[in-house]
Amino acid sequence: MTETKQVIEQTEKYGANNYHPLPIVVTRAEGIWVYDPEGNRYMDMLSAYSAVNQGHRHPKIIQALKDQADKVTLTSRAFHNDQLGPWYEKVANLTGKDMVLPMNTGAEAVETALKAARRWAYDVKGVADNQAEIIACVGNFHGRTMGAVSLSSDAEYKRGFGPLLPGIRLIPYGDIEALKNAITPNTAAFLVEPIQGEAGIIIPPDGYLKEASVVCKEQNVLFIADEIQSGLGRSGKLFACDWEAVVPDVYILGKALGGGVFPISCVVANADVLGVFNPGSHGSTFGGNPLACSVSMAALDVLIEEDLANRSFQLGQYFMDKLFTIQSPKIKEIRGRGLFVGVELTEPARDYCEKLKELGLLCKETHENVIRFAPPLIITEAELDWAFERIATIF
Numbered sequence: 001m002t003e004t005k006q007v008i009e010q011t012e013k014y015g016a017n018n019y020h021p022l023p024i025v026v027t028r029a030e031g032i033w034v035y036d037p038e039g040n041r042y043m044d045m046l047s048a049y050s051a052v053n054q055g056h057r058h059p060k061i062i063q064a065l066k067d068q069a070d071k072v073t074l075t076s077r078a079f080h081n082d083q084l085g086p087w088y089e090k091v092a093n094l095t096g097k098d099m100v101l102p103m104n105t106g107a108e109a110v111e112t113a114l115k116a117a118r119r120w121a122y123d124v125k126g127v128a129d130n131q132a133e134i135i136a137c138v139g140n141f142h143g144r145t146m147g148a149v150s151l152s153s154d155a156e157y158k159r160g161f162g163p164l165l166p167g168i169r170l171i172p173y174g175d176i177e178a179l180k181n182a183i184t185p186n187t188a189a190f191l192v193e194p195i196q197g198e199a200g201i202i203i204p205p206d207g208y209l210k211e212a213s214v215v216c217k218e219q220n221v222l223f224i225a226d227e228i229q230s231g232l233g234r235s236g237k238l239f240a241c242d243w244e245a246v247v248p249d250v251y252i253l254g255k256a257l258g259g260g261v262f263p264i265s266c267v268v269a270n271a272d273v274l275g276v277f278n279p280g281s282h283g284s285t286f287g288g289n290p291l292a293c294s295v296s297m298a299a300l301d302v303l304i305e306e307d308l309a310n311r312s313f314q315l316g317q318y319f320m321d322k323l324f325t326i327q328s329p330k331i332k333e334i335r336g337r338g339l340f341v342g343v344e345l346t347e348p349a350r351d352y353c354e355k356l357k358e359l360g361l362l363c364k365e366t367h368e369n370v371i372r373f374a375p376p377l378i379i380t381e382a383e384l385d386w387a388f389e390r391i392a393t394i395f
């Protein structure tokens with residue numbers, strides 16, 4: 001029996017069955033490539049759902065991890081550490097905001113943003129206690145914690161987890177009139193992915209984000225952009241909101257914020273929003289730990305120094321132009337921004353992902369019929385050609 005089979009058997013024996021992974025074991029990774037125990041090489045076209053934008057084990061990020069690991073890794077927030085301040089400044093400068101709250105996972109940052117929005121509604125907007133409402137979009141994915149799944153329109157994400165969070169209104173994604181009609185005097189915030197990832201790389205109509213931000217401004221509603229998957233270069237801009245020159249009231253960041261090396265997430269806003277938190281009102285044991293902050297600073301340096309957002313823009317266009325040449329009745333639509341590409345099929349995409357795996361290309365279906373291609377942003381044209389040959393083969 002191969003080591004791959006042994007590992008999968010062991011995983012299936014003890015692990016909760018909350019995932020349906022492809023039958024491949026990754027034992028080593030470098031750049032855009034991952035390797036299985038038998039030495040087979042695969043191109044990673046998923047990037048851990050855009051947490052590995054900088055490529056697997058980027059040397060500069062790994063070095064930051066090693067250097068910091070030899071100094072101090074965790075202090076708790078009972079004390080200061082020497083990495084948090086510089087990290088705060090880097091994130092504040094990157095986003096143009098003046099306050100940052102560090103967490104660890106994307107969902108934790110989403111929960112933090114929901115708490116900030118509700119408290120802002122009561123303390124700043126003057127909404128009556130316990131009446132604050134959050135507007136979110138059908139098809140959203142904001143994480144797996146109770147607040148995040150309460151926002152979801154997907155029954156399976158919520159089944160058996162009730163009672164869920166009250167005060168949530170769902171509207172169709174991309175529909176500005178629906179947003180206008182959903183806003184009430186009790187609305188705290190509109191939470192939106194500038195590009196919906198898990199829904200299948202859904203790009204909103206041109207001007208939607210801009211119009212939504214204007215409506216929110218007019219109605220004194222916080223515009224919160226969940227850029228956990230779409231942000232940090234993935235869409236071909238630093239933030240997907242940049243495609244419409246929209247600066248949200250609140251950014252939620254995660255995934256590639258840690259360069260695929262260490263979990264770190266955050267909520268970024270101005271003091272009028274994040275100032276609602278006072279000591280004892282929110283926190284996290286690992287939030288803002290020096291190891292995460294050191295790794296994240298290196299991850300952000302790589303993002304900027306290697307101009308990864310622009311690479312994503314240029315190479316995304318190059319890749320999609322090649323994909324558009326594929327003539328297949330199985331392909332319903334090809335869409336994307338930068339190296340955030342979805343190929344919607346007329347049938348379930350799982351088999352196509354399995355076939356691509358056999359050809360050495362790793363990707364994952366999302367929402368049944370969509371294959372998501374989201375390679376690390378360090379990929380080259382030649383490597384995209386390699387991927388294209390295999391994609392063309394299966395169609």
Ligand SMILES: Cc1ncc(COP(=O)(O)O)c(CNc2cccc(C(=O)O)c2)c1O
Pocket residue numbers: 049105106107108110141142143144193197198226227228229230254255
């Ligand atoms: C837009 C968005 N917001 C929030 C989250 C939650 O982040 P965390 O997973 O770090 O809590 C995501 C995560 N995105 C995502 C995509 C696909 C699978 C999975 C998975 O939970 O295995 C997660 C995301 O894509």
